[in-house]
Amino acid sequence: MINILTILSRLQAFAVITAVYIVCHGLTAWVVTPVQKLFFPELTVFASLVYLPHGVRVLSVWLFGWKAVPPLAVGAFLSELMFTEAGIRQLMQPVLLESIAVGALSALAAFGLFQLLGRPLFAGQARRMAWKWLLGAGALASVINSIGQSVVFSGLIFPGDQLPVMAIYAAGDLIGLTVCMFALMLIFRWLRLAGQSRQPQK
Secondary structure (H helix, E strand, O other), X not given: OHHHHHHHHHHHHHHHHHHHHHHHHHHHHHHHHHHHHHHOHHHHOOOOOOOOHHHHHHXXXXXXXXXXXXXXXXXXXXXXXXXXXXXXHHHHHHHHHHHHHHHHHHHHHHHHHHHHOOOOOOOOOOOOOOHHHHHHHHHHHHHHHHHXXXXXXXXXXXXXXXXXXXXXXXXXXXHHHHHHHHHHHHHHHHHHHHHHHHOOOO
16 A cells, blocks of 8 residues: 555656646746747747746755756756657757756756755755755756756757857856745745734634
8 A cells, every 4th residue: 555655656746846847948948938038039049037947946946956957857858748849849850858857857956966065955865945945956956957968969059059058058157046946945934924913812
């Protein structure tokens, strides 16, 4: 019975991470991308200035460790199928799976580096939740991701556009993480206030 409950719990976590990733990717594709295309059409194919799924990557890996990587990869793959135009997807086809792997593993690599440096940040390992350290791990993950994606897409990006694409990847990941963390803090605050209001008055 315990094994069945454990499997159900893991499947539920898998489904939630995948679904939240897809929703955040959809918001990025439908809201951020059209605006960004007006100003940076050549760079928008490869990177977004506000990439909300990076926040999902960081928070999922913080909560679940390496177990978050498979649902993140599935979410990224499904998001590409659902939201990327066929022409752009065909352009990226040769390296699309490599790009998805880099994105899914970037946060895990960042948390692993912090752990090697004696600063474990995974949920339950740290003495208390520190938003600034979580943001630091997200920033490192965005750097790892931007470098990795630039290497993956090096054959498709014009040499003069490589640095701007790296900068947009790094900035977009960090802004996306900041937005997600801000939303999470607001949710925690609302839950705390809702809990306090339900307590019986003495």
